[in-house]
Amino acid sequence: MLHPLSPRSKSNAAHPLLRTLFAALVVALCLCATAATDPAARFNDLGHRMMCTCGCSQVLLECNHVGCTVSGGMRNELSQQIASGQNDSLILQSFVQEYGATVLAAPTLHGLDLLAWIMPFAVSLLALGGTIYLVRHWARQQPATAPLRTPEEARAFEAMRERIRRETQEDIQP
Amino acid sequence: MAAFGSFALLIALILAVYNLFAGGVGLRLQAVGGGASRIAPERLLETARRAGIAGFVAVTAAAFALVWSVFHNDFSLEYIVEHSNIALPTAYKFAALWSGQEGSLLLWCWLLATYGFVLRLTDSEDKRLHAYAGTILAGVQVFFLVLVNFVAMPFSLVRGGVAPPDGNGLNPLLQYPEMVIHPPMLYLGYVGFTVPFAFALGALMMRYPGEKWIHITRRWTMFTWMFLTIGIFLGMHWAYAVLGWGGYWGWDPVENASLMPWLTGTAFLHSVMMQEKRGMMKSWNVWLIFSTFMLSILGTLLTRGGLVSSVHAFAQSSIGTWFVVFLGIILAVCAFTYILQRDHLKSEYQIESLVSRESSFLFNNLVLLAACFTILWGTLYPVLSEYVDGTKKTVSGAYYSHVMVPIGVFLLLLTGVGPLLAWRSSSLKSIRRNFLWPTIAFWIALLACVLGGARVWGDEGVFYAAVTWSLGAAVATAILSEFFRGASVLHRQTGKNLAASAILLTRRNTRRYGGYIVHLGVVLIFLGFAGYAFNRSAEKEMPPGSSISVGPYTLVNIGNTEDSNANYDTEFSQLDVYQHGKKILDRPMAPEKRVYLVNGQPQTIVANHSTLLWDLYVVYEGKNPNTGMPIIKVFLNPLVSWIWIGLAVTVFGTLLALVPTLQLARVTVPAVVAPDASALEGHATAGGD
Numbered sequence: 115m116l117h118p119l120s121p122r123s124k125s126n127a128a129h130p131l132l133r134t135l136f137a138a139l140v141v142a143l144c145l146c147a148t149a150a151t152d153p154a155a156r157f158n159d160l161g162h163r164m165m166c167t168c169g170c171s172q173v174l175l176e177c178n179h180v181g182c183t184v185s186g187g188m189r190n191e192l193s194q195q196i197a198s199g200q201n202d203s204l205i206l207q208s209f210v211q212e213y214g215a216t217v218l219a220a221p222t223l224h225g226l227d228l229l230a231w232i233m234p235f236a237v238s239l240l241a242l243g244g245t246i247y248l249v250r251h252w253a254r255q256q257p258a259t260a261p262l263r264t265p266e267e268a269r270a271f272e273a274m275r276e277r278i279r280r281e282t283q284e285d286i287q288p
Numbered sequence: 289m290a291a292f293g294s295f296a297l298l299i300a301l302i303l304a305v306y307n308l309f310a311g312g313v314g315l316r317l318q319a320v321g322g323g324a325s326r327i328a329p330e331r332l333l334e335t336a337r338r339a340g341i342a343g344f345v346a347v348t349a350a351a352f353a354l355v356w357s358v359f360h361n362d363f364s365l366e367y368i369v370e371h372s373n374i375a376l377p378t379a380y381k382f383a384a385l386w387s388g389q390e391g392s393l394l395l396w397c398w399l400l401a402t403y404g405f406v407l408r409l410t411d412s413e414d415k416r417l418h419a420y421a422g423t424i425l426a427g428v429q430v431f432f433l434v435l436v437n438f439v440a441m442p443f444s445l446v447r448g449g450v451a452p453p454d455g456n457g458l459n460p461l462l463q464y465p466e467m468v469i470h471p472p473m474l475y476l477g478y479v480g481f482t483v484p485f486a487f488a489l490g491a492l493m494m495r496y497p498g499e500k501w502i503h504i505t506r507r508w509t510m511f512t513w514m515f516l517t518i519g520i521f522l523g524m525h526w527a528y529a530v531l532g533w534g535g536y537w538g539w540d541p542v543e544n545a546s547l548m549p550w551l552t553g554t555a556f557l558h559s560v561m562m563q564e565k566r567g568m569m570k571s572w573n574v575w576l577i578f579s580t581f582m583l584s585i586l587g588t589l590l591t592r593g594g595l596v597s598s599v600h601a602f603a604q605s606s607i608g609t610w611f612v613v614f615l616g617i618i619l620a621v622c623a624f625t626y627i628l629q630r631d632h633l634k635s636e637y638q639i640e641s642l643v644s645r646e647s648s649f650l651f652n653n654l655v656l657l658a659a660c661f662t663i664l665w666g667t668l669y670p671v672l673s674e675y676v677d678g679t680k681k682t683v684s685g686a687y688y689s690h691v692m693v694p695i696g697v698f699l700l701l702l703t704g705v706g707p708l709l710a711w712r713s714s715s716l717k718s719i720r721r722n723f724l725w726p727t728i729a730f731w732i733a734l735l736a737c738v739l740g741g742a743r744v745w746g747d748e749g750v751f752y753a754a755v756t757w758s759l760g761a762a763v764a765t766a767i768l769s770e771f772f773r774g775a776s777v778l779h780r781q782t783g784k785n786l787a788a789s790a791i792l793l794t795r796r797n798t799r800r801y802g803g804y805i806v807h808l809g810v811v812l813i814f815l816g817f818a819g820y821a822f823n824r825s826a827e828k829e830m831p832p833g834s835s836i837s838v839g840p841y842t843l844v845n846i847g848n849t850e851d852s853n854a855n856y857d858t859e860f861s862q863l864d865v866y867q868h869g870k871k872i873l874d875r876p877m878a879p880e881k882r883v884y885l886v887n888g889q890p891q892t893i894v895a896n897h898s899t900l901l902w903d904l905y906v907v908y909e910g911k912n913p914n915t916g917m918p919i920i921k922v923f924l925n926p927l928v929s930w931i932w933i934g935l936a937v938t939v940f941g942t943l944l945a946l947v948p949t950l951q952l953a954r955v956t957v958p959a960v961v962a963p964d965a966s967a968l969e970g971h972a973t974a975g976g977d
Contacts, residue, residue, distance in 0.1 A: 165682050171540065173684060176533040215679045220687035221669065226677055230669050234662035234691045241654050249647055252638040 153196050160192055160205060163220065167213045174219075188213075290365055293353030293443040297394075300346035300401070301433040303339045304426050311336035311423030318416070319494075333419045337408050340422055343429065344405035351398040354391060354442050358384045364451040367391060367442050373457040373886045375854040380463050386471045387462050389607065390442035395472070397432045399479040404429065407483060417501055420490025421483070428482050431614050440607060457886035460856075464530050470522035474546060477516025478584045481549060484509040484556075485581035488574050492625050495632045499564055505577065506560050507946065513553045514942040520546050521935045532892035532907045534825060534923040536931070539688040544667045545587025548660050552580040555656040558649050558706075565711065567636030568646065571626070572653075574633060578622045583660070585615050590667060641713035648706035655699045662691050693752050700756060700814050703807050704763030707770060725769055726762040733761035749821030756818040760811045767804045767811075774801075795950040802945025809938030812930050819902070819927030827921040829912050830861065839924040841904055842866045846876055848918055856882040856891075861908055861918050865897065873897065879908035879920065902926040 158175065166177035168184040174192075177185040188209075195205045209217050221227035314332035357365055358372050358381045371384045371391065386392040404425045411418035436442060446452070461467075484505040491501035523543065528536040537543060556576040562568045589611035626633075639646045666683045674680040708722040737754040738744055744754045771790050778789035794801040826838045830845040837843075843863040850859045860880035865873045880893035890910075897904040905923040912919055 163686055165684060171684075172533060172538075173686070176535075216682045219682055219684040220690075221673070221681050221683065226673060227681065230665070230673075230681070230683065230687070231691070233665050234658070234695075237661055237665075238654075238658040238695070241658060242651075245650055245654050246642065249639050249642050249650065253640055253642065255638065 156196050156202065157192060160196070160202060161189065163206065164188070164192075164209055164217050165219050167217055289353045289357050289360075289362060290443045290445060293350045293357070294441070296346045296350035296353060297397075297433065297437050297443070300343050300350065300397070301430065301437050303343035303346060304429040304433050307336045307339040307343065307426035308423060308430055310339065311419060311426060315419060315423060315494075333415075336426070337411065337419070337422060340404050340408045340426060343426075344401040347394075347398050347401040347433075350436075350442075351385070351394055354394060355382065355385060358382075361455070362451075363453070363455055364445055364449075365442075366444050366446050369446055369452055369455045371455070371458055373455040375886070376455075376458055377463075377855065379465070379468055380458055383462050383467050383471075384458055386475070387458055390436065390440040390444075392471070392475075393432060393436050393440050394442050395475055396479055397429065397436055399472075399475055400425065400429050400432060400482060403480060403483050407486075413504065414500065416494065417487065417490055417496060417504070420494055421486040424486035424489050425482060428486070431610075435607070435610060439610060454886065457884060460882065460884045460887075460889045460891035461530060463855075463884075463891065464526060466522050466526040466529070470519060470526055472519075473515050473522055474519030477512050477514075477519050478546075478549065478587070480508070480512025480515060481553065481577075481581045481584050483512065484577050488577045489622065489625060492574060492629050492632070495629055499567070502560055502563055502573070506557065506564075509553060509557060509560075509577070509580075510942060510946055513550070513557060514939060516546070516550050516553065517935070517942075518939060520550060521932070525932065528905075528928070529894050529896065530892060532894050532909075534823065534905055534907070534921075534925060535685075535820070536928070537685075539666070539683075539685045541590055541667050544663045545590050548587060548663055549580045549583040551656045551660040551663075552576055552583055555653040555660075556580060558656075559653050562646055562649055566646065568638065569650075570633040570635055571630065574626065575622075576653075578618075582615060582618055582622075585611060585618065589615060643709060643719065644713050645706065645709045645711045648702060648709050652699070652702045652706060655695060655702060659692065659695045659699070662695065663688075666691070689749075696814070696817075697752060697755055697759065700759045700763060700811070703810055704759065704766045707804065707807070708766055722766070722769075726766040729765035730758045730762035733758040747821070753818035753821035756814050760815050760818075763811050764808060767808050770804060771801070792950075794944065798947045798949050799945050802941045802943075802947070805941030805944060806938050807941075809934045809936070809941055812934030812937055814934075816927045816929070816931030816934060819925065819930070822926045823923060825921060825923045827909070827919065829915065829917050830920045831915075831917045836920060836922055838904075838922045839902070840867050841922075841924070843877070843906065843920070843922060845918075845920070854885075856884045858882045859908070859911070859918070860893075861920060863895075863906060863920070865904065877904075877906050879906040881908045881910055898929050900927075900929050903928045 161175035162173055164174045166172050166174050166182065166185040166188065168177065168182050170177055170182070174185060174188055191209075192205065195208065200208075206218065221230040223231065310332050314329045314336060317329035317332070354367070356362075357368050359378075361368070361372070361374050363369050367388060367390050368384070371387045372381060376384070384391065386395045404422065407418060407425065408422050411422070487501055487505040487508065490496075491505075520543075523546070524536040527538065527543075531538075556573060559569050559576060560573050563570055563573050589608055639650065641647065666687055669683050670680050704726060708719075708726070710718060734744075734754060737757060742750050742754050744751050771793070772786075774793045775786050775789040778784065778793050779786055782789065782792070784792065824838055826836055828834070828836045830836060832845050832847050835842050835844045843865055846862050846864055848859070848861050850857070852858070858880055860878045862876040862878050864871055864876050877895035877897060879895040882891045882893060883889070884891065892907060895906040903923070903925040905925055907921040907923070909919040909921050911917060
């Protein structure tokens with residue numbers, strides 16, 4: 115996996131940033147799209163990608179309200195659809211049609227919803243790139259160390275260095 | 289008591305308004321040199337200060353009146369009817385104060401008045417800066433007092449004027465011991481951020497010379513940050529113990545609202561060091577503390593204004609417009625002051641190298657703000673999607689676990705890297721020296737995870753858990769090696785043993801080593817969080833005599849019982865716990881489901897057997913309506929205890945960092961100079977005159 119902080123940018127900062135952004139998106143999309151295969155795992159996976167619609171705002175498989183009349187029915191429906199051999203995407207679509215878009219626990223990877231996934235990574239990477247650029251800009255702006263002009267200045271500088279060394283040792287700043 | 293409370297609140301409002309205007313006029317006169325005016329600015333400011341102190345007394349009287357009314361079952365007050373009842377246990381009567389909109393706003397006013405009281409009594413440090421801060425605080429207080437006086441009145445009488453014989457009772461979810469301390473802690477944090485905000489804005493308004501205000505602000509921020517941290521974690525523990533879904537953080541808007549100011553507050557506590565040490569990042573720091581305060585107000589707006597729905601917004605209403613206006617005013621005042629005084633915030637130095645302590649603070653800030661933005665974005669996305677395409681979307685833990693975990697892992701990395709870098713610039717040699725052992729610890733821990741059977745490449749959660757533990761090992765090694773290095777030097781200097789040297793070292797620089805202990809606490813917390821990837825659970829209908837197994841444990845149902853008292857009906861199962869065929873608990877675990885008589889609302893009481901390795905967490909889910917038998921769900925949650933241990937370590941570290949550093953005594957020894965005979969003679973002659 116390409117780490118967002120990989121020190122690739124030597125000459126041009128824009129291309130590595132774009133590459134990193136793209137890689138992060140691919141990783142994010144792959145992670146989101148990971149699908150289980152056996153029915154129990156699929157039930158667990160899909161059950162955690164949907165919300166109970168009783169108003170408890172809990173994930174379907176985590177709704178534990180006494181006498182919740184909704185989650186039991188939804189779980190049965192999910193089991194039946196998995197048993198009938200439908201794929202994950204169709205199952206989720208059928209639930210959206212029946213219960214509305216709020217049944218999905220997270221935004222999808224289509225249309226406006228894609229923005230929900232992209233924004234955090236895009237903003238983070240832009241800020242990261244901006245910060246690196248800014249720090250490098252500041253570092254370039256630093257004036258070269260001026261030579262000490264007089265012997266008095268040199269002596270004062272040495273005295274200061276000695277004082278700093280002594281005081282930092284007292285404070286145990288290794 | 290209703291009349292007394294209402295009157296006290298009105299008096300408090302008048303005093304706060306006076307404090308604001310007298311303070312404002314006094315400061316203005318002082319600024320323009322108004323010595324010739326009829327009233328001396330100093331006297332005006334003193335009256336403003338005293339009005340603030342008297343305001344504290346008035347708000348305290350109002351809060352007392354509400355508590356008194358709860359304890360005396362005064363059902364002539366609508367608030368008491370809605371949030372209490374006769375059978376409510378005494379401890380929870382206190383909780384009624386913050387269980388509803390009106391009461392929690394009164395609590396906000398009271399805490400703000402208390403902070404203001406302390407601030408005004410300790411103004412000897414810098415009278416003028418305290419006068420500015422006190423006046424700004426009064427401005428905030430006026431807003432909240434207007435709310436409790438005219439919008440959300442805690443002392444309004446029941447409609448029709450006839451008091452009912454009993455109240456509707458407290459929300460069952462709040463009837464839990466932690467709920468008596470969690471909200472006050474959280475509010476101490478939220479409200480507390482008003483103080484550093486007031487100092488920062490005041491210092492900017494008066495163009496405060498030097499960095500002293502930063503020291504004062506930092507102390508207040510650490511103090512309130514600690515309370516907010518405790519409040520957030522108590523909330524997590526409450527959710528874990530009461531909601532019964534096996535987790536402690538659900539990314540609910542209310543939870544998110546508390547985390548956002550915590551993140552910016554944490555960023556401020558780090559970046560402020562750059563200002564103290566090197567005079568850098570002044571504008572950034574001012575805006576961080578402004579943002580922290582504004583986010584605490586925004587959080588209140590989000591959860592109370594009905595903008596986003598929350599599973600535990602206990603006090604939602606249409607009060608949001610007031611908060612929008614207030615937030616707008618704050619933003620305008622901050623922006624105007626900043627634009628006017630921005631030349632005062634020019635940095636004295638700039639970052640010199642990408643590999644330096646300053647850079648690590650900057651990246652730390654970046655990650656914390658990225659986390660804050662992500663949470664805000666996720667919280668507001670349902671509103672945005674509804675506005676754009678007319679469909680309200682859900683953004684739950686499934687979303688946050690994908691976007692927040694990488695950010696959290698990166699933050700953990702920076703927790704370890706930052707302290708190992710030197711100020712200004714780090715040499716390659718020092719980097720090699722400082723990073724050697726943490727890097728070795730990282731790879732050993734990762735290898736141990738892989739050899740221990742963690743399917744690092746097969747499962748996203750396991751991958752992040754392994755990386756988190758490995759980074760945790762690296763960060764802990766880095767911190768402990770810092771202690772070891774410092775203690776070794778002291779050991780050589782003083783001859784004390786290493787443990788005593790480490791204690792002395794910490795006392796000599798409490799801020800630095802207290803900070804390291806906080807980082808150690810964070811590592812422990814992340815250790816616990818990562819355990820979530822390995823949670824296991826089983827669910828079963830359990831007639832007496834049946835058993836259920838999860839991990840190494842087998843639970844056998846020895847009986848189902850029902851009981852009742854004046855407050856609630858309860859039903860629970862008693863389960864003996866066996867590990868490898870041996871009974872491990874003397875008393876059976878008893879997960880419980882209560883139904884409160886006064887309002888018919890249910891509540892889960894989880895039975896939890898906690899060890900350092902994992903929690904055996906048992907939930908009574910209710911009875912199967914067809915068979916009448918209880919359904920029991922058992923979770924095995926690894927490493928959860930480390931989250932609470934990590935909190936204790938973090939709080940300890942914060943307290944330590946607040947303790948003044950041990951000052952080394954400097955003994956001045958007079959130099960022994962050989963007497964100069966001629967000088968002595970001269971002196972004797974002079975004395976003779």
